[in-house]
Amino acid sequence: MSNISRYDIFGDFISLFFPKYCLSCDNAIVRGENMICTLCMLEMPQTDYHKSRENPLSLRLSYRIPVKHAMALFKFSKNGRVQHLLHQLKYRNHPEIGVTLGRFYGEKMRNESEVRSDVDLIIPIPLHPARKRKRGYNQSAKFAEGLSERLEIPFTDDLLERRIKTETQTRKTKLNRWENISGVFGLKVPESIRGKKVLLVDDVITTGSTLEACSQVLIDQGCQELNIACIAEA
Numbered sequence: 001m002s003n004i005s006r007y008d009i010f011g012d013f014i015s016l017f018f019p020k021y022c023l024s025c026d027n028a029i030v031r032g033e034n035m036i037c038t039l040c041m042l043e044m045p046q047t048d049y050h051k052s053r054e055n056p057l058s059l060r061l062s063y064r065i066p067v068k069h070a071m072a073l074f075k076f077s078k079n080g081r082v083q084h085l086l087h088q089l090k091y092r093n094h095p096e097i098g099v100t101l102g103r104f105y106g107e108k109m110r111n112e113s114e115v116r117s118d119v120d121l122i123i124p125i126p127l128h129p130a131r132k133r134k135r136g137y138n139q140s141a142k143f144a145e146g147l148s149e150r151l152e153i154p155f156t157d158d159l160l161e162r163r164i165k166t167e168t169q170t171r172k173t174k175l176n177r178w179e180n181i182s183g184v185f186g187l188k189v190p191e192s193i194r195g196k197k198v199l200l201v202d203d204v205i206t207t208g209s210t211l212e213a214c215s216q217v218l219i220d221q222g223c224q225e226l227n228i229a230c231i232a233e234a
Helices: 003-017 038-045 055-063 081-091 095-112 127-133 139-150 173-179 211-219
Strands: 067-075 121-124 161-163 185-186 199-204 223-234
Touching: 038 081, 038 185, 055 067, 055 223, 067 095, 081 095, 081 199, 081 223, 095 139, 095 223, 121 139, 139 199, 139 223, 161 211, 173 199, 173 211, 185 211, 199 211
Parallel strands: 067 223, 121 199, 199 223
Antiparallel strands: 161 185
16 A cells, blocks of 8 residues: 555544534535535636736725736625635634645746746735734735745735834724724835835725825835735725
8 A cells, every 4th residue: 555545544434533623614624625525616606817917806996006907816895704714814714725825826826927027026015013923924925925926926925014003904994994003004124115016915805095005105205116916805
């Protein structure tokens, strides 16, 4: 019996007593599935925004941000599978979800769009250091890590910084969201993005206020071209 066969049999035996569950729907996953079951990946509403520059998210953001590509992997719906998955990512200590989704979306971008040739550097929306210490990781950086791996484009989580700790954006109006994050972001080494084509990465886009604030910092410091990607668009 080969080592692979022994490993598979041992894994199946362990799963009888310690079954693995889909982090989106909580149902048991089978061999070959990793954290997210095949049914969830098929049923979660994917946008295909990466296939066209003239997509609804790009048009929505272009009025406020000079963006070339704007993409979201999923459409967000309240109490849906995507929301449950994002809750696991952000609040249940599952950073691997971000990496997995980044790899998945990066593969789609690599094979089905021109984004790869339009990006020099991937930068995630930062967390305040206090919040990052409490959570243990930046969920947007984990998504950026997976994108970086598949697109073979470097990313950095140590360049764009959140200098002021703000209140959570949840349940805030559009105006209050902007007031909450205006002026809180900065660059540690501004010259490092001058002339660069940047992919700015977030987990969820709601009003776009956070992205707009970060984008303005990058543009003011000489970013040549701006692109945006997120896990979900609300």
